[in-house]
Amino acid sequence: LDTRYVLRQNFLFYRSGPIRGRIPVGAIKSIKKHKGLFVPVTLKPALDIQGFIITYNQFDDIFVSPQHADTFVQELKKINPTIELL
Numbered sequence: 001l002d003t004r005y006v007l008r009q010n011f012l013f014y015r016s017g018p019i020r021g022r023i024p025v026g027a028i029k030s031i032k033k034h035k036g037l038f039v040p041v042t043l044k045p046a047l048d049i050q051g052f053i054i055t056y057n058q059f060d061d062i063f064v065s066p067q068h069a070d071t072f073v074q075e076l077k078k079i080n081p082t083i084e085l086l
Helices: 071-077
Strands: 003-008 010-018 020-024 030-036 050-056 062-064
Touching: 003 071, 020 050, 030 071, 050 071
Parallel strands: none
Antiparallel strands: 003 010, 010 020, 030 050, 050 062
């Protein structure tokens, strides 16, 4: 099992075991740092309890835990500078 997040062609691709998908970076509304055992999100392609809750489209959420968190957020902000950091 592996977990990875890749930014390619203005999409955030995620994979964690059998969970796979992609999110248009332009659709990301906000990124909230989260730490704790209970993550209030249904989709969690992550292996850690510390990470980010990404809100995209109107009501969709996903929890990710990238290894290099600051670089991850910076790269998303380069593609979509309107992302709100909470």
